[in-house]
Amino acid sequence: MPSTTIAVGSAVGLHARPATIIAEAVAAAGSAVTLAVEGGEPVDAGSALMIMTLGAEKGTQVVVSADDQATLDEIAGLVGKDLDAE
Template sequence: MPSTIVVVGSAVGLHARPATIIAEAVSDSGIDVTIGLEGGEPVDAGSALMIMTLGAEKGASVVVTADDQGTLDAIVTLVAQDLDAE
């Protein structure tokens, strides 16, 4: 499975709003995706609650893994963005 290390871009880290946006994108893709702090245990990226349990703050490095490169690229792009900006 391909994986990429990405830096969290959201000002509040991977908390409620960013986690929900990421989880919805994963669910919509129908592809298995995991996310975890670099060196930590990965969680199901299709669950906002599981993403929030990581406690990933802005600037944290996380590893995103997916069964599909296109889905991986899309989720990595989301993680790197400030998803709290309106």
């Protein structure tokens, strides 16, 4: 499973709004995707609630893993983007 590490871009971290946007993108992609913070267990990125349990604040390094490279690139891009600015 390909993976990459990216810093959280949302100003207040992966709270409800960014987590929901990411989870919806994972559901639309139809691939298995996990997110993890350093030293933490990976969580299902298709669940906004599980994403919020990471406690990832702006700048936190998050490991994104996905079944395919295109999905990995899409979800990593969302994690690194300020989703509150939209």
